[in-house]
Amino acid sequence: LAKTTQPISMDSYEGQEVNITCSHNNIATNDYITWYQQFPSQGPRFIIQGYKTKVTNEVASLFIPADRKSSTLSLPRVSLSDTAVYYCLVGALGAGTALIFGKGTTLSVSS
Amino acid sequence: DGGITQSPKYLFRKEGQNVTLSCEQNLNHDAMYWYRQDPGQGLRLIYYSQIVNDFQKGDIAEGYSVSREKKESFPLTVTSAQKNPTAFYLCASSIGPDNSPLHFGNGTRLTVT
Numbered sequence: 001l002a003k004t005t006q007p008i009s010m011d012s013y014e015g016q017e018v019n020i021t022c023s024h025n026n027i028a029t030n031d032y033i034t035w036y037q038q039f040p041s042q043g044p045r046f047i048i049q050g051y052k053t054k055v056t057n058e059v060a061s062l063f064i065p066a067d068r069k070s071s072t073l074s075l076p077r078v079s080l081s082d083t084a085v086y087y088c089l090v091g092a093l094g095a096g097t098a099l100i101f102g103k104g105t106t107l108s109v110s111s
Numbered sequence: 112d113g114g115i116t117q118s119p120k121y122l123f124r125k126e127g128q129n130v131t132l133s134c135e136q137n138l139n140h141d142a143m144y145w146y147r148q149d150p151g152q153g154l155r156l157i158y159y160s161q162i163v164n165d166f167q168k169g170d171i172a173e174g175y176s177v178s179r180e181k182k183e184s185f186p187l188t189v190t191s192a193q194k195n196p197t198a199f200y201l202c203a204s205s206i207g208p209d210n211s212p213l214h215f216g217n218g219t220r221l222t223v224t
Contacts, residue, residue, distance in 0.1 A: 101153040
């Protein structure tokens with residue numbers, strides 16, 4: 001089971017690009033990397049998922065190096081509404097594994 | 112709109128009582144999950160189900176029970192054996208168990224006094 005390590009917190013200002021890195025040294029061959037966003041008193045919301053190289057959607061980009069031992073979530077031009085907890089998840093249920101959420105990264109965006 | 116509905120949003124119970132949290136999904140997803148979140152903590156997996164009539168224990172199943180009699184429903188019972196039941200409970204579903212993104216409900220906050 002791939003354990004993940006993320007910074008506990010990050011601070012940014014509106015309009016800046018924010019990069020949150022997640023380390024997952026023992027990622028398995030079949031594992032994908034998935035990022036979620038959670039606001040207080042709400043369920044986490046799926047942001048982006050990738051396996052290798054770069055994935056981009058309308059809200060974020062995900063960069064994964066060739067060795068896949070880390071990944072970086074990039075949020076372009078953050079706003080106050082991006083203040084939330086961001087979780088990096090590696091793996092999936094099946095074959096006896098389980099999805100484990102760490103404590104995530106609390107991003108605080110100021111004006 | 113398709114999604115996951117958890118009810119109620121807030122629930123209060125006296126110690127020693129069993130309580131059942133509802134989770135319904137209309138996404139036609141096979142897999143469903145229950146997580147528990149304590150203040151300032153990540154999510155911990157209680158139970159999961161990959162298909163109807165089958166479910167597996169997660170990391171913290173003691174004091175909880177589930178059933179999966181219908182594809183769309185996965186109720187969680189918090190029994191009196193659960194030592195610290197006060198928490199935020201989140202239900203999720205996914206298309207299947209392998210690398211499919213999770214879709215979460217908006218949670219039930221349970222307070223036991």
